[in-house]
Amino acid sequence: xxxxxxxxxxxxxxxxxxxxxxxxxxxxxxxxxxxxxxxxxxxxxxxxxxxxxxxxxxxxxxxxxxxxxxxxxxxxxxxxxxxxxxxxxxxxxxxxxxxxxxxxxxxxxxxxxxxxxxxxxxxxxxxxxxxxxxxxxxxxxxxxxxxxxxxxxxxxxxxxxxxxxxxxxxxxxxxxxxxxxxxxxxxxxxxxxxxxxxxxxxxxxxxxxxxxxxxxxxxxxxxxxxxxxxxxxxxxxxxxxxxxxxxxxxxxxxxxxxxxxxxxxxxxxxxxxxxxxxxxxxxxxxxxxxxxxxxxxxxxxxxxxxxxxxxxxxxxxxxxxxxxxxxxxxxxxxxxxxxxxxxxxx
Amino acid sequence: xxxxxxxxxxxxxxxxxxxxxxxxxxxxxxxxxxxxxxxxxxxxxxxxxxxxxxxxxxxxxxxxxxxxxxxxxxxxxxxxxxxxxxxxxxxxxxxxxxxxxxxxxxxxxxxxxxxxxxxxxxxxxxxxxxxxxxxxxxxxxxxxxxxxxxxxxxxxxxxxxxxxxxxxxxxxxxxxxxxxxxxxxxxxxxxxxxxxxxxxxxxxxxxxxxxxxxxxxxxxxxxxxxxxxxxxxxxxxxxxxxxxxxxxxxxxxxxxxxxxxxxxxxxxxxxxxxxxxxxxxxxxxxxxxxxxxxxxxxxxxxxxxxxxxxxxxxxxxxxxxxxxxxxxxxxxxxxxxxxxxxx
Numbered sequence: 001x002x003x004x005x006x007x008x009x010x011x012x013x014x015x016x017x018x019x020x021x022x023x024x025x026x027x028x029x030x031x032x033x034x035x036x037x038x039x040x041x042x043x044x045x046x047x048x049x050x051x052x053x054x055x056x057x058x059x060x061x062x063x064x065x066x067x068x069x070x071x072x073x074x075x076x077x078x079x080x081x082x083x084x085x086x087x088x089x090x091x092x093x094x095x096x097x098x099x100x101x102x103x104x105x106x107x108x109x110x111x112x113x114x115x116x117x118x119x120x121x122x123x124x125x126x127x128x129x130x131x132x133x134x135x136x137x138x139x140x141x142x143x144x145x146x147x148x149x150x151x152x153x154x155x156x157x158x159x160x161x162x163x164x165x166x167x168x169x170x171x172x173x174x175x176x177x178x179x180x181x182x183x184x185x186x187x188x189x190x191x192x193x194x195x196x197x198x199x200x201x202x203x204x205x206x207x208x209x210x211x212x213x214x215x216x217x218x219x220x221x222x223x224x225x226x227x228x229x230x231x232x233x234x235x236x237x238x239x240x241x242x243x244x245x246x247x248x249x250x251x252x253x254x255x256x257x258x259x260x261x262x263x264x265x266x267x268x269x270x271x272x273x274x275x276x277x278x279x280x281x282x283x284x285x286x287x288x289x290x291x292x293x294x295x296x297x298x299x300x301x302x303x304x305x306x307x308x309x310x311x312x313x314x315x316x317x318x319x320x321x322x323x324x325x326x327x328x329x330x331x332x333x334x335x336x337x338x339x340x341x342x343x344x345x346x
Numbered sequence: 347x348x349x350x351x352x353x354x355x356x357x358x359x360x361x362x363x364x365x366x367x368x369x370x371x372x373x374x375x376x377x378x379x380x381x382x383x384x385x386x387x388x389x390x391x392x393x394x395x396x397x398x399x400x401x402x403x404x405x406x407x408x409x410x411x412x413x414x415x416x417x418x419x420x421x422x423x424x425x426x427x428x429x430x431x432x433x434x435x436x437x438x439x440x441x442x443x444x445x446x447x448x449x450x451x452x453x454x455x456x457x458x459x460x461x462x463x464x465x466x467x468x469x470x471x472x473x474x475x476x477x478x479x480x481x482x483x484x485x486x487x488x489x490x491x492x493x494x495x496x497x498x499x500x501x502x503x504x505x506x507x508x509x510x511x512x513x514x515x516x517x518x519x520x521x522x523x524x525x526x527x528x529x530x531x532x533x534x535x536x537x538x539x540x541x542x543x544x545x546x547x548x549x550x551x552x553x554x555x556x557x558x559x560x561x562x563x564x565x566x567x568x569x570x571x572x573x574x575x576x577x578x579x580x581x582x583x584x585x586x587x588x589x590x591x592x593x594x595x596x597x598x599x600x601x602x603x604x605x606x607x608x609x610x611x612x613x614x615x616x617x618x619x620x621x622x623x624x625x626x627x628x629x630x631x632x633x634x635x636x637x638x639x640x641x642x643x644x645x646x647x648x649x650x651x652x653x654x655x656x657x658x659x660x661x662x663x664x665x666x667x668x669x670x671x672x673x674x675x676x677x678x679x680x681x682x683x684x685x686x687x688x689x
Contacts, residue, residue, distance in 0.1 A: 101441075102510065152682045152685070152686055153685075153686075155686035163442055164685060166442065167442055167626070167681075167685055168682060168685055170622060171623065171677075171678040171681045171682050171685070172678065172682070174619045174622070174623075174674045174677075174678050175674050175675060175678035175679065177674070178543070178619075178670070178671040178672075178673075178674030178675050178678075179671075179675065181539070181543045181668070181670075181671055182543075182667060182668075182671045182675075184539060185536065185539050185540055185543060185667075185668065185671075186667075188532070188536060190535060190536065190539045191527075191528070191530075191532060191535045194524065194527055194528055194535075195528060274517040274521075277513065277517075278514075281510075322525070323521070323524055323525055323528070325521045325524060326521040326522065326524060326525050328521070329517050329518040329520075329521035329522075330518070330521070332514075332517070333514045333515070333517060333518040336510070336514045337495055337511060337514055340495070340496075340507050340510050340511055340514070341495065341507075
């Protein structure tokens, strides 16, 4: 689906794109995002009117409970949702473009598995670590997972081919997940881990946002900068090289971007992996195969999905929180199936 | 001239395939002997041989024939079943990441088991025997749904679409499992965690009898269809040009893959990783032709699970480690080693 006509290379390949639809999605999506953020701040265990939300944002008064709830609980949560959603979606888009595999997402680089293993180790051996420390540890785990995949992938003679990375990623992922499962079963910390993963963005504080936001925003911008090169890579390494791309450099940049995005997002909210897989598909379906449009649209759509899913997580069964992964699956799976059945046969 | 060359390479490849298959078979036999010796109660190799030929004490016979032998047979069968299932799916979808898990089989089976555990405690003796059937039912239902979504009258079953649908279903189902799991009490949670990690718990001849007919029926059928798989692997148009009835053959082969993986997951839990890596390992050993690849995959898978199960019993006694975990821990590094050596 993502690798059309190799044969037309190397004269500039013709791409099926819909810039008009894409601009529409971007403008409409961003306005919808602003609205959904406001909505997300206003609904919850105690409903707060939208006008109060506006007041709290623009004329904050520390003496009012509602304003405090908004500033300390609701706002960080909504913003974290938007950031993390964009991060997962763009990481998935970059991965799918670089590996030319429609099944690729950040979990294929060992990122989710590495973070999961590190969390299992922390829960088993260092119980009671602070939230921030857990976050750093799991980011470290993500980096180790990625390092393993790339280290092993590049040991081979032919260097890093997309197929080899994908296979190395699947194997390293399986290995790390198995180790994490083993630790979880042996030390009986599985259910704690499940709670952590299901927790989503419920307890996000400003501190966490201050830690992850600069990295995520920087990586999103960087992804936009290299999006043209990713389009070329998605047509095949030969095409990209023929058109004057330094493919090695672009791939290295892409990997760092994916690590920053997915690593930060996973360590902040756990693995909500499905978002990273489906959003790029949806974006590609809507705007065509040019990553200059796919990447920004994925970011906007990913944010929207995550913010809405988080609203849903609070509304389904109040005051209890429903795991956000479930909500995303409930929204995402039918829509994804609909898209698939609309796709022409392949 | 060129035909001569082709037959020469063909012959070399055949010879290589025979050597690999013979080597894998002997390795299975060696692991079989070692596995017979492994466990909480030690038996010397001589005792094992004696007992096998009918000269052991009653206790030795009980241990070997009623506990260890069925477990060993089941390990090999499960490994072979998953591996061939994976080889079929990789061949049909032409995607190296495809494995039986992508058909939603593991997820469906897990959901059935988790649902059951949520409502009935697992410790009761009867329920243990009920679970393989529930797992098979869950797996079959999920596979049917996935088929229904990836079938179009004009195109038949579409492999790419099937993989995407499978991923969507697997994601939806695991989210549901996640929710159910959080509500379980810690003991039930532990049971489910072990089951999902892939544990061979059918250590009983009944399970062998439940599993064997499926494999005896499906494996020969798949081996018989090896040439068709080769043709389908070239792409639909070429396959049709070669005279294969693409849609019909594909549907049959997929059904075979589901049957194999479904019956294996029922007895062995989520050891699906075998289905991903065994065909890859076999492909590096004997090449891409399915006539050699399918038996080599079956043997590789059987060997891997047998070794993993033996190690799992040996490392932590008497509880053992879930076999699926050991499979990944020994299978993944070997797979990565092969990957780094390939051109």
